[in-house]
Amino acid sequence: MEFLSDIASLINSTLRISTPLVFAAMAGIFAERSGVIDFSLEGKMLMAAFVAAVGSYFLGNPWLGLLLAIIACVSLSMLHGFASVTYKGDQVVSCVAINILIIGLTTALAAAWFGQAGLTPTLTEDQRFLEVNLPFAESLRDVPIVGTIYSDILSGHYVFVYLAYLTVPLVFWVVFKTSFGLRLRAVGENPSAVDTAGINVFAMRYKALAINGVLIAFAGAHLSTAVNANFFREMSAGRGYLALAAMIFGKWHPKTALIACLLFGFTDALQIRLQGVELPAIGEIPVQLIQALPYVLTVVLLAGFVGKAIAPNAIGQPYIKER
Amino acid sequence: MVSPILELTNINKSFGHVHANKNINLTINKGTIHGIIGENGAGKSTLMSIVFGLYQANSGTIKVNGKEINLRSPKDSIINGIGMVHQHFMLVENFTVLENIILGFEGELVFGKNLEKAKKDLKNLCDTYKLNIDLNSTISDLSVGFRQRVEILKSLYRGAEILILDEPTGVLTPQEVDELFKILRSLNEEGKTIVLITHKLIEIMDLTSEVSVMRQGEMVGHTKTENTNKEQLAEMMVGRSVLLRLDKSELKTGDVVFKVEDLTVKDDLDVTRVKNVNLEIRAGEILGLAGVTGNGQTELLEALSGIRRVESGEIYLDEKKVSDSQNFLNPRQLKEKGLAHVPEDRQRMGLVTDFKAYENLIFGYHDQQPFSKSSILNHKDIISHSKKIMEEYDVRPQSPNLITSNFSGGNQQKIILSRELNEKPKVLLVGQPTRGVDIGAIEFIHQRLIDMRDRGAAILLVSVELDEVLSLSDRIVVMFDGKIVGEKENKNVTDRELGLLMAGVV
Numbered sequence: 056m057e058f059l060s061d062i063a064s065l066i067n068s069t070l071r072i073s074t075p076l077v078f079a080a081m082a083g084i085f086a087e088r089s090g091v092i093d094f095s096l097e098g099k100m101l102m103a104a105f106v107a108a109v110g111s112y113f114l115g116n117p118w119l120g121l122l123l124a125i126i127a128c129v130s131l132s133m134l135h136g137f138a139s140v141t142y143k144g145d146q147v148v149s150c151v152a153i154n155i156l157i158i159g160l161t162t163a164l165a166a167a168w169f170g171q172a173g174l175t176p177t178l179t180e181d182q183r184f185l186e187v188n189l190p191f192a193e194s195l196r197d198v199p200i201v202g203t204i205y206s207d208i209l210s211g212h213y214v215f216v217y218l219a220y221l222t223v224p225l226v227f228w229v230v231f232k233t234s235f236g237l238r239l240r241a242v243g244e245n246p247s248a249v250d251t252a253g254i255n256v257f258a259m260r261y262k263a264l265a266i267n268g269v270l271i272a273f274a275g276a277h278l279s280t281a282v283n284a285n286f287f288r289e290m291s292a293g294r295g296y297l298a299l300a301a302m303i304f305g306k307w308h309p310k311t312a313l314i315a316c317l318l319f320g321f322t323d324a325l326q327i328r329l330q331g332v333e334l335p336a337i338g339e340i341p342v343q344l345i346q347a348l349p350y351v352l353t354v355v356l357l358a359g360f361v362g363k364a365i366a367p368n369a370i371g372q373p374y375i376k377e378r
Numbered sequence: 379m380v381s382p383i384l385e386l387t388n389i390n391k392s393f394g395h396v397h398a399n400k401n402i403n404l405t406i407n408k409g410t411i412h413g414i415i416g417e418n419g420a421g422k423s424t425l426m427s428i429v430f431g432l433y434q435a436n437s438g439t440i441k442v443n444g445k446e447i448n449l450r451s452p453k454d455s456i457i458n459g460i461g462m463v464h465q466h467f468m469l470v471e472n473f474t475v476l477e478n479i480i481l482g483f484e485g486e487l488v489f490g491k492n493l494e495k496a497k498k499d500l501k502n503l504c505d506t507y508k509l510n511i512d513l514n515s516t517i518s519d520l521s522v523g524f525r526q527r528v529e530i531l532k533s534l535y536r537g538a539e540i541l542i543l544d545e546p547t548g549v550l551t552p553q554e555v556d557e558l559f560k561i562l563r564s565l566n567e568e569g570k571t572i573v574l575i576t577h578k579l580i581e582i583m584d585l586t587s588e589v590s591v592m593r594q595g596e597m598v599g600h601t602k603t604e605n606t607n608k609e610q611l612a613e614m615m616v617g618r619s620v621l622l623r624l625d626k627s628e629l630k631t632g633d634v635v636f637k638v639e640d641l642t643v644k645d646d647l648d649v650t651r652v653k654n655v656n657l658e659i660r661a662g663e664i665l666g667l668a669g670v671t672g673n674g675q676t677e678l679l680e681a682l683s684g685i686r687r688v689e690s691g692e693i694y695l696d697e698k699k700v701s702d703s704q705n706f707l708n709p710r711q712l713k714e715k716g717l718a719h720v721p722e723d724r725q726r727m728g729l730v731t732d733f734k735a736y737e738n739l740i741f742g743y744h745d746q747q748p749f750s751k752s753s754i755l756n757h758k759d760i761i762s763h764s765k766k767i768m769e770e771y772d773v774r775p776q777s778p779n780l781i782t783s784n785f786s787g788g789n790q791q792k793i794i795l796s797r798e799l800n801e802k803p804k805v806l807l808v809g810q811p812t813r814g815v816d817i818g819a820i821e822f823i824h825q826r827l828i829d830m831r832d833r834g835a836a837i838l839l840v841s842v843e844l845d846e847v848l849s850l851s852d853r854i855v856v857m858f859d860g861k862i863v864g865e866k867e868n869k870n871v872t873d874r875e876l877g878l879l880m881a882g883v884v
């Protein structure tokens with residue numbers, strides 16, 4: 056039964072590790088489906104992690120920390136919109152500016168407030184999110200199969216893990232089954248068609264960016280107030296970029312983007328599991344090599360296996376009505 | 379009893395320094411088909427975009443059914459019963475017909491009951507006007523003619539009483555034009571008011587009951603269509619009398635100087651766009667290549683002029699092979715052998731629009747005497763050459779130092795033409811020579827092409843304007859889906875016959 060419990064713990068970590076990727080990829084779908092490139096998922100995730108940790112620390116409640124993180128991320132999204140939608144600046148440049156700004160800002164603020172460069176104080180149990188045990192998890196643990204799936208895989212996660220996987224069908228429903236979703240997809244494909252239908256193109260893009268800000272805040276809060284109990288320098292560690300890759304790999308579609316996120320999460324879980332393990336014939340694989348696995352996979356998948364990913368037609372182009 | 383449905387008073391609109399609409403007054407009567415004619419850049423589309431709420435006028439008033447309305451966005455005009463079919467369709471290509479039509483008028487937050495009602499209403503509209511559209515097909519699978527019908531259906535569904543169509547026939551085959559006009563007439567019989575924007579005189583005479591003429595941003599005349607004729611309208615459009623028929627001398631052909639054998643060409647996406655094409659052009663003849671846009675003409679021209687690689691087949695100039703899949707001459711080497719090319723997309727491939735006129739006038743020949751000596755440009759000779767040639771080709775304004783993008787479309791085309799024709803080429807490849815060019819300049823450009831032919835050049839004319847192909851060519855070939863599907867001597871050929879070939883029907 057050792058093998059079965061190994062598999063169970065691997066799936067369990069995959070779900071946990073994929074969580075910030077899922078939130079970020081869904082956030083990316085909203086921005087990019089509306090025609091606005093969002094390279095700044097990384098910076099916003101970092102900002103959310105910082106604000107959530109600091110907010111929880113001062114206010115004593117992780118939910119209030121999350122709320123502040125949402126406010127911070129929506130503000131950053133609006134800043135991106137202001138530069139690239141209203142003032143028609145280059146969207147990639149605006150994103151890169153945000154990413155660089157946040158790395159510096161979070162480090163500097165942590166140093167100023169807590170005296171440690173890029174580190175916030177450890178949160179107490181009251182100030183952070185704790186693992187949620189699903190009802191009957193303990194009593195069902197010994198039932199074969201069902202017990203493993205329910206108690207070892209599904210139970211015992213942070214609230215964000217459950218929220219992330221509930222968000223995916225919600226995003227799918229909003230994007231494909233509502234009039235807002237129809238307008239969102241149209242504005243990223245042909246903004247002129249949206250304008251001539253009497254809908255405000257700019258307002259649509261701002262709305263999409265606002266939703267983007269809310270979703271990405273969850274990813275950051277998960278990092279600093281759930282899986283970790285504090286914020287540390289550059290703790291987003293490229294997850295924003297990885298989520299962006301997953302979104303492209305998933306062709307801007309919530310379902311396939313979810314699969315991509317899980318795949319990235321799985322390779323990460325696998326590399327943690329494989330560290331220090333002696334493989335027959337090969338021996339121990341160097342840690343650095345194993346840690347590179349998710350990133351190698353990204354490159355391989357994007358370059359070869361996925362086929363041509365067709366982006367929304369109007370992505371990256373500011374809408375200019377009059378010639 | 380006629381009553382005005384739309385009244386415009388003193389409309390003004392400027393884009394930067396360009397005064398696109400000057401004090402426009404226009405009255406459109408209910409239940410009429412009203413034509414607005416004018417050359418490219420006369421301000422017709424701008425005016426109608428103002429009526430549709432897409433642009434905001436700097437001053438002036440707009441009344442619908444006698445009531446003054448304030449148009450801040452297309453929403454306001456749609457509410458007031460104004461619909462518009464734009465020249466470039468306002469459709470989302472990867473959406474279905476249904477999704478495109480309900481966009482912005484979904485009537486519910488979550489799709490459900492209203493979507494079913496919309497489907498029923500749209501089916502009824504399709505039946506009433508015989509539009510024959512499948513609501514579930516994706517736009518990118520539809521032909522241009524059907525996309526246009528989707529636009530019409532969209533306007534009707536949104537409650538249009540006034541339907542504005544901006545140059546609706548530019549992309550259609552003659553048969554599709556017939557179909558469109560049938561639909562417009564039946565709309566008119568049901569009481570809809572139609573506004574037709576066009577630069578084609580024949581459409582005004584065919585379809586409209588009243589006509590207004592615009593020239594250089596101003597409204598220069600209104601009349602009932604039955605009280606006027608093509609010549610009179612052309613004169614109003616241009617501001618002087620225009621020759622509508624070309625004088626062409628008897629054909630005197632020489633040897634075959636340009637030959638294409640079994641040519642196959644792929645585009646950038648590796649799709650085969652030109653399929654086993656054979657062509658022969660003799661000295662002193664114009665071969666017209668007709669076809670609907672996107673049937674391989676662009677790739678053919680690019681391959682012939684040395685810009686695009688040949689997949690298979692051969693090209694001969696003066697009986698010497700110049701290109702096949704292994705060896706090919708580049709555009710510069712072809713130029714030296716006497717082949718000149720006036721590209722289809724003049725602003726992208728024919729000119730550097732940010733350069734001054736004199737620079738564009740010598741581009742490609744700039745390394746030759748007397749323009750340069752030992753790799754240094756000879757400014758004085760270039761300027762004097764430019765002045766001379768601008769006068770000869772009637773490029774206005776005659777200022778070699780002006781930035782090229784400041785010239786009108788017609789004058790930009792004259793700059794390219796003068797540069798290429800000045801070298802007296804043996805073979806001339808011309809793509810869309812008069813696209814976006816005003817009537818006065820069209821007349822001039824056509825005359826120059828005929829002169830070249832009479833001097834013994836072999837000319838390949840690629841154009842989507844059927845009238846142009848018919849009036850200039852000695853022989854006509856039709857291209858459809860990358861293949862030459864027909865060849866006709868230009869004697870008693872009708873546009874109907876060519877239209878069937880262009881649509882791939884025969």
